[in-house]
Amino acid sequence: MAGSELPHAAYNGVSSPRAGPGNGPADEAALVALARGGDLPAFEYLVAIYQRRLFRLAYRMLRDRGDAEDVVQDTLTAGWRMLPTLTREEAFGGWVYRTATNRCLDVLRHRTSHPQDLPGADPLADAAAVATARDSDREADPHRTAEVAAELESLRRALSLLPADQRACWLLREVHGQSYAEIGAALRISPQAVRGRLFRAREHLSAAMTQWR
Numbered sequence: 601m602a603g604s605e606l607p608h609a610a611y612n613g614v615s616s617p618r619a620g621p622g623n624g625p626a627d628e629a630a631l632v633a634l635a636r637g638g639d640l641p642a643f644e645y646l647v648a649i650y651q652r653r654l655f656r657l658a659y660r661m662l663r664d665r666g667d668a669e670d671v672v673q674d675t676l677t678a679g680w681r682m683l684p685t686l687t688r689e690e691a692f693g694g695w696v697y698r699t700a701t702n703r704c705l706d707v708l709r710h711r712t713s714h715p716q717d718l719p720g721a722d723p724l725a726d727a728a729a730v731a732t733a734r735d736s737d738r739e740a741d742p743h744r745t746a747e748v749a750a751e752l753e754s755l756r757r758a759l760s761l762l763p764a765d766q767r768a769c770w771l772l773r774e775v776h777g778q779s780y781a782e783i784g785a786a787l788r789i790s791p792q793a794v795r796g797r798l799f800r801a802r803e804h805l806s807a808a809m810t811q812w813r
Contacts, residue, residue: 629689636683643683646692647676653776654700660771661704663760671707675700697778698786701768705787708764751809758808766801769794 628649634642654675658668679696686692759767765787772778772786773794780791787794 628693632683632686632689632692636686636689643680646679650693650696651676654696657697657700657771657776658704660756660759660775661701661764661767662707667707671700671703674703694782694785697772697776697782701772701786705764705768754809754811755805758805761808762801762804765789766797766804769797770801770805773798 628646631642631646635646651672654672655668658671659665662668662671675696678699679692682695683692686695759770762770768787769783772783773780778786780794783794784791789797
């Protein structure tokens, strides 16, 4: 594969690929194999699959849209460069999650102050939109909408107070559905250590969200 930079069109994402593969693991492995051989449309489709997922992870970790976008760009650029060396197509997803997580942790380590809350949409707010859409046959209840927004804000703030490793474990497990082994690989810790961090994260979040039970 020639070049070491992620193609601009690929980073911008593609909402509808020319080919029509499904989203299953087998199809993804086939796309990785094609991309590894230099097929740019196949890699663009992989970007379309992972770009939003990685941004959600990075933004929730870093609470800074610019830093999150940089992490996604760096991760996908690195993914483009590493494809020729990938030995198993199925390993691509784990690799990008692992790389994005570690880049987030690097950003947090180099910060000299707590992350700032910046204006703009919070990916956690997607849940509020979903909750409102459920009542499509009737007018949205302003009280319920405000209640959901307040609950999500409490969760967001509780997440921001977690140690970075616990926050990463919780997000990778509860939001992105990663296995203990995959999370351990991303954080370079054992699956048992992942369980311990998840337990402490869940305890903290449960206490913080008591009022919403």
